[in-house]
Amino acid sequence: MNSNKPTLQEKIARLRASFISQLPKRLEEAQHQLILLKADPCMNRVAAVELHRTFHSLKGTGYSFGFHELAGIAGDAEDYTQQLLDLPDERTPPQWPDRLIGLLQELASQAQILVYTDMRKDQPLETPFFEMNDSSSDKDSKPGACNRLVYICDDEIDQVTHLSYQLRCFGYQVEHFTETQEFDRAVMKKRPDAVVMDVRFPHGGTAGTDALANIQKVTGQQLPAIVLSGRDDFEARLSAVRAGCQSYFTKPARPLELATALDEVMEEEVFEPYRILIVDDEPEVAQYHSLILEEAGMLVHELSQPANLLATLQEFRPDLVLLDVYMPDCTGQELSALIRQFPEYLSLPIVYLSSETDRQKQFSAMQVGVEGFITKPVIPEELVAAVALRAERMRSLRALMVRDSLTGLYNHTTTTELIEGALAQAKRKQESLAMVMLDLDSFKEVNDNYGHVAGDQVLLALSRILRHRLRTNDIVGRYGGEEFAILLKDVTPQVAFELVDQLREDFSKIRFSSGQQEFYCTFSAGISSFPFYLRAEELRIAADKVLYRAKKEGRNQVKLDDGNE
Numbered sequence: 001m002n003s004n005k006p007t008l009q010e011k012i013a014r015l016r017a018s019f020i021s022q023l024p025k026r027l028e029e030a031q032h033q034l035i036l037l038k039a040d041p042c043m044n045r046v047a048a049v050e051l052h053r054t055f056h057s058l059k060g061t062g063y064s065f066g067f068h069e070l071a072g073i074a075g076d077a078e079d080y081t082q083q084l085l086d087l088p089d090e091r092t093p094p095q096w097p098d099r100l101i102g103l104l105q106e107l108a109s110q111a112q113i114l115v116y117t118d119m120r121k122d123q124p125l126e127t128p129f130f131e132m133n134d135s136s137s138d139k140d141s142k143p144g145a146c147n148r149l150v151y152i153c154d155d156e157i158d159q160v161t162h163l164s165y166q167l168r169c170f171g172y173q174v175e176h177f178t179e180t181q182e183f184d185r186a187v188m189k190k191r192p193d194a195v196v197m198d199v200r201f202p203h204g205g206t207a208g209t210d211a212l213a214n215i216q217k218v219t220g221q222q223l224p225a226i227v228l229s230g231r232d233d234f235e236a237r238l239s240a241v242r243a244g245c246q247s248y249f250t251k252p253a254r255p256l257e258l259a260t261a262l263d264e265v266m267e268e269e270v271f272e273p274y275r276i277l278i279v280d281d282e283p284e285v286a287q288y289h290s291l292i293l294e295e296a297g298m299l300v301h302e303l304s305q306p307a308n309l310l311a312t313l314q315e316f317r318p319d320l321v322l323l324d325v326y327m328p329d330c331t332g333q334e335l336s337a338l339i340r341q342f343p344e345y346l347s348l349p350i351v352y353l354s355s356e357t358d359r360q361k362q363f364s365a366m367q368v369g370v371e372g373f374i375t376k377p378v379i380p381e382e383l384v385a386a387v388a389l390r391a392e393r394m395r396s397l398r399a400l401m402v403r404d405s406l407t408g409l410y411n412h413t414t415t416t417e418l419i420e421g422a423l424a425q426a427k428r429k430q431e432s433l434a435m436v437m438l439d440l441d442s443f444k445e446v447n448d449n450y451g452h453v454a455g456d457q458v459l460l461a462l463s464r465i466l467r468h469r470l471r472t473n474d475i476v477g478r479y480g481g482e483e484f485a486i487l488l489k490d491v492t493p494q495v496a497f498e499l500v501d502q503l504r505e506d507f508s509k510i511r512f513s514s515g516q517q518e519f520y521c522t523f524s525a526g527i528s529s530f531p532f533y534l535r536a537e538e539l540r541i542a543a544d545k546v547l548y549r550a551k552k553e554g555r556n557q558v559k560l561d562d563g564n565e
């Protein structure tokens with residue numbers, strides 16, 4: 001029996017994901033139709049009708065799935081194509097190809113944003129009896145808003161006040177309690193995203209961890225929690241394990257370490273299922289393996305017709321392919337070789353799932369760049385483990401292509417592409433944008449005085465602040481070594497200035513440590529804006545120029561471009 005039957009929400013989520021994955025292909029087709037259209041001086045009506053249909057379908061499906069931005073552009077394109085179709089040939093305006101090319105470019109930018117967003121999308125939390133914490137929607141709407149809610153429970157008021165202050169600098173919304181009873185009441189009223197709990201309280205040596213264990217017992221749900229305690233003995237640590245706490249820190253608190261641990265416990269709740277493609281000509285066999293993997297939380301697509309493989313790869317975007325070796329139309333070996341003909345699938349893990357036990361035949365079948373061989377009948381746990389391990393590696397590899405490995409922010413190339421896309425969108429919506437170039441001050445000295453590892457901690461802390469304090473639809477990238485590029489959407493230059501200046505102030509108060517030494521760090525930033533500058537490169541140069549001025553005038557400051565540089 002399949003206990004993992006997808007809910008309606010999950011089915012819709014799958015359909016949305018599939019729509020997103022198909023977008024590049026659809027837009028490619030539209031581009032092809034446009035080329036045909038352009039090639040004919042009298043406008044090829046057949047291609048125009050086809051193009052109209054494509055825009056129409058993108059609009060309809062886009063709205064159905066809630067992609068209003070994309071659907072809006074497709075709607076404009078549809079209207080414009082309809083106007084062209086309604087005109088007699090001799091009255092077609094000369095600028096029509098440019099207008100359509102522009103709209104198509106906007107659609108491509110929008111599609112790119114959706115694809116990236118889809119790669120980093122979170123699953124909603126299931127909190128049936130707690131009041132839903134709606135702070136994430138704040139984050140999307142208000143520039144610079146704090147987001148994730150952390151409860152700190154500790155009876156040492158000085159510790160708590162200082163730690164709350166530092167964690168707020170990292171972008172958490174923090175509430176603190178000095179008594180466990182007060183903490184209990186707050187949790188039942190509003191579930192936090194994570195908890196920092198002390199162990200010892202005046203009324204009990206392990207009263208803090210006991211309170212957490214009790215909440216779990218009463219509600220049946222585990223709160224993501226870490227311990228920060230003055231105790232460092234076996235009993236205290238064991239009580240933390242029993243209360244389900246993921247990390248244990250001893251006082252004094254090191255805010256960056258705690259922020260990192262908090263991120264980890266919160267991220268554990270985010271799970272995007274591995275996407276597995278099973279190619280097997282026997283549907284029942286495919287279904288059986290599919291059930292095992294689905295039971296382990298994976299998303300599985302079964303394919304019995306190898307001829308549909310390429311289309312399926314493109315649409316389903318699997319993290320791994322499980323291939324039967326012997327099929328009537330072609331062999332697994334041939335299919336693997338075919339997959340490897342495409343550069344984009346060179347790193348896609350392929351694993352054979354076959355009843356072939358002859359080691360020699362297995363070995364020769366793997367010569368075409370196949371990762372592994374699992375023999376039927378499978379042991380379910382082994383199948384799940386082998387697939388999960390390889391799929392995870394594929395995920396990490398994909399992330400590497402888009403993100404900077406140290407900070408997890410977008411890398412230089414991705415940042416530049418996303419900024420171009422956002423600019424096209426702002427032009428269409430006639431919204432303002434702010435571009436921020438941000439650079440750590442005297443960072444060489446930090447490395448020289450406290451070591452490269454400490455320098456990396458500073459980079460991590462700054463990226464964490466940027467990620468948490470900016471809205472999810474803002475673009476934050478690591479542009480170079482100690483330089484960051486940020487694009488703030490739909491903000492006036494003044495609002496952008498105030499926001500970045502507040503970040504600067506908060507960041508300057510974060511206490512870093514390296515061995516016994518403690519130090520603080522600052523950054524300088526330059527801001528330029530659209531529509532004052534119309535092109536991405538102009539925006540960057542202008543922001544860079546004022547950043548240079550901020551450095552020259554003493555660092556630890558933000559400068560706003562006024563067009564006079």
Ligand SMILES: Nc1nc2c(ncn2[C@@H]2O[C@H](COP(=O)(O)OP(=O)(O)OP(=O)(O)O)[C@@H](O)[C@H]2O)c(=O)[nH]1
Pocket residue numbers: 406439440441442443444445447451452453454455456459480481482551555
């Ligand atoms: N720890 C660490 N340091 C890095 C990384 N990338 C670049 N850096 C260092 O960043 C420093 C940048 O130094 P400079 O360009 O001289 O600038 P600065 O010392 O920050 O001085 P100003 O920008 O003028 O305030 C160099 O020492 C680089 O080695 C990294 O990933 N980790």
